[in-house]
Amino acid sequence: MRLKGKVALITGAGSGMGRAASVLFAREGAKVAAIDVTEASAAETARMIKAAGGEAISIRADVSDSEDARAMVEGTVRAFGGLDVLYNNAGIEGESGFIAQLSEEAFDRVIAINLRGVWLGMKYGLPRIVERGGGAVINTASVAGIVGLKGAAAYCAAKAGVISLTRVAALEYGRYNVRVNCICPGVIHTPMVDRITGPEGLQPKFIQRNSVLGRVGSADEIALVFTKNKGAIDAMYARALRDNPALQGKVVIELTIAPSGDITAARVVSSELKDPEFESKLVARIKLFKFDAKDVAALTATKPIDFFPAG
């Protein structure tokens, strides 16, 4: 139990990644304050945790409202005696539209929830974490905060802002023993993505265009990032690659592996995918993989490694 006795406040806990993290953090021993603007969904998450033997409360709060943000932190501290982990996850996709078409209200709403909400969470949450002698903050940004997406100006700007806020908070509060990180998920299959893809659902073309792995992630995988160690995350990538039928037997990539297990070079030798952009993303992702040093010792200079065994 990696979070035994810790108090975790999670916003947007009524759905998707927030719910998955709430359930997993509780399973790891945390007392969870499930926060959501939709009261019933937060209550359902707390019920799920309690039904599994965990400890949880739910609080309705709109993270963009300063009074609500203050009250969610104070309510958590009142219920559990303090705060150790603040996970600012709540967010909306907002309306889609080119810059000149997007209304001012639509822009302001996304910035208010996705950016101001994260700042307010930290404004009221950080002093409480400092009081405990330290803890951790996780902010949810997105790959959209690193690259541009057409039709998503407010979302991209807000998520880039979250990355920046995270850097500043880490600098300001590191000395108080608070780790501040943000995550930048790619496409994760949650109700948000269902709303974006609409009645057509997740089409292979959408997945191929938006995902390095050729598949979407699951909310549980994101939750696992915080509770498992680095080795488990690497294993997760490897599993994702292995389990992808679209890739099996279709690409041969030559790897140069250092004795440490790091991949120092990778290049596509042959491919049936006929998608150079996807192949280069795949190579970039494979280069992040690290082999176990003992497995490297067993490799011969030219031994093929089947990343995608058929069947």
Ligand SMILES: NC(=O)c1ccc[n+]([C@@H]2O[C@H](COP(=O)([O-])OP(=O)(O)OC[C@H]3O[C@@H](n4cnc5c(N)ncnc54)[C@H](O)[C@@H]3O)[C@@H](O)[C@H]2O)c1
């Ligand atoms: N799903 C993806 O592919 C993806 C990728 C990158 C980043 N993200 C980000 O991850 C986070 C979680 O997204 P998800 O996919 O689980 O979405 P989701 O829609 O399934 O869940 C979001 C939750 O946030 C809540 N929420 C919305 N506005 C709120 C507010 N003002 N105050 C409090 N709660 C509010 C919603 O009620 C909902 O329960 C968001 O910040 C999103 O931008 C999602």
